[in-house]
Amino acid sequence: MLAQTANDAKFLQATVVKRVLDGYRVRYEDGSEQDVLQADMAFDQPPDPAKLTLNALVAAASFGDFYPGRIFEIADGSYVVAWESSGADPVALEDIRLRMVPRKDPRPSPPPPPVVAATPGTAADTKPAGTPPPPAPASAQAPGGKSASAPPPPPMAGAEDNPLLAILGMAGDRFLMKYTLTAPTKSDVIAAKTALADISLEIPQDYVPVGLDFKIKNKSGKAFTIDWAKCHITSFAGKKHPVYHGDFDALEDIPAVEKPTELAAGAEESFSMPSRDGIVTTFHPAHWEGAAWIEKWTEILNNKLFYGDDLPNALSNGTSAADQAKDLELLRKNVIGKSFKVGIALVQGGTPTVVEFSVRIDDLQKSHEANMLDSIGH
Numbered sequence: 127m128l129a130q131t132a133n134d135a136k137f138l139q140a141t142v143v144k145r146v147l148d149g150y151r152v153r154y155e156d157g158s159e160q161d162v163l164q165a166d167m168a169f170d171q172p173p174d175p176a177k178l179t180l181n182a183l184v185a186a187a188s189f190g191d192f193y194p195g196r197i198f199e200i201a202d203g204s205y206v207v208a209w210e211s212s213g214a215d216p217v218a219l220e221d222i223r224l225r226m227v228p229r230k231d232p233r234p235s236p237p238p239p240p241v242v243a244a245t246p247g248t249a250a251d252t253k254p255a256g257t258p259p260p261p262a263p264a265s266a267q268a269p270g271g272k273s274a275s276a277p278p279p280p281p282m283a284g285a286e287d288n289p290l291l292a293i294l295g296m297a298g299d300r301f302l303m304k305y306t307l308t309a310p311t312k313s314d315v316i317a318a319k320t321a322l323a324d325i326s327l328e329i330p331q332d333y334v335p336v337g338l339d340f341k342i343k344n345k346s347g348k349a350f351t352i353d354w355a356k357c358h359i360t361s362f363a364g365k366k367h368p369v370y371h372g373d374f375d376a377l378e379d380i381p382a383v384e385k386p387t388e389l390a391a392g393a394e395e396s397f398s399m400p401s402r403d404g405i406v407t408t409f410h411p412a413h414w415e416g417a418a419w420i421e422k423w424t425e426i427l428n429n430k431l432f433y434g435d436d437l438p439n440a441l442s443n444g445t446s447a448a449d450q451a452k453d454l455e456l457l458r459k460n461v462i463g464k465s466f467k468v469g470i471a472l473v474q475g476g477t478p479t480v481v482e483f484s485v486r487i488d489d490l491q492k493s494h495e496a497n498m499l500d501s502i503g504h
Contacts, residue, residue, distance in 0.1 A: 130166035137192035165228040173224035187221035227416040309484035343394040351386035356471035377424035400429035
């Protein structure tokens with residue numbers, strides 16, 4: 127596989143590490159890694175001449191290196207490439223590599239609508255569902271290695287529309303919550319000191335609470351582990367939800383059971399700990415993109431801290447000032463004064479200790495963050 131470098135127009139040999147939103151993370155031969163748009167990658171083999179049409183995007187060799195360009199002229203089996211930098215030169219077929227077609231960023235454009243999982247048979251499919259890909263060189267294989275013929279997974283618990291998210295059609299509007307720690311001690315700061323560790327929680331809010339971050343410092347003098355399988359978030363409704371802590375783009379990449387993380391004596395680290403049941407996803411069916419067979423995958427768009435029975439389903443979801451005022455009042459009646467719990471499981475010398483926080487929501491207010499869309503109608 128060839129991938130274009132960020133600081134140089136050249137295409138270099140690279141290996142795909144994983145899929146990202148609109149391309150791939152690749153590792154170059156020098157060991158460096160970079161996220162590259164799919165359109166800035168090319169299969170390292172001469173293409174089928176039938177695919178080299180006028181204006182086709184290519185990487186073509188010049189003085190031993192590959193540079194971006196497009197097919198400018200075709201005559202009697204010879205090709206002229208117009209370089210992106212400027213100028214044009216004749217290039218032999220064996221010195222041309224066909225670039226991959228662009229892949230659209232699957233994230234919803236603002237203002238964010240409720241997420242609806244994609245289904246097979248969308249316009250992106252260029253062959254019938256379940257059509258197996260032809261034999262291809264290893265360099266052309268998409269990462270993941272998942273079957274292309276299986277149907278999309280059923281909706282996950284927690285992946286339903288979030289009413290609090292749905293009413294945020296106006297760019298810059300935020301619903302911010304004020305919290306108080308009620309256990310293990312009462313405090314305005316969500317933190318705890320134990321014999322093993324000092325732990326502090328942070329609740330990121332991107333329009334709505336999207337998960338949990340925590341910082342932990344080992345002060346026990348000996349190493350211990352964080353047992354992710356026994357960590358949990360307990361919702362308003364009292365349901366205990368499992369968590370995960372890695373940085374994953376695809377649902378398929380999250381292991382069923384994560385290995386414990388060791389924290390050395392005196393070490394301090396920060397972790398993200400979203401609920402496994404609160405993952406917001408969209409499904410991408412297997413399909414062809416030009417000459418590339420893209421395997422099915424389930425993209426992680428976001429995480430929700432509260433979902434399902436935790437929030438009311440009687441919201442108008444309107445964008446008018448009157449509708450939003452009514453929805454805000456309904457939300458305030460349903461969440462203010464309620465508590466959720468967070469459990470962090472530590473193990474030292476075979477002895478487990480679960481540090482559990484109880485957090486009460488004291489207030490919910492709407493605010494507006496100034497943004498560039500204000501001038502066009504907010």
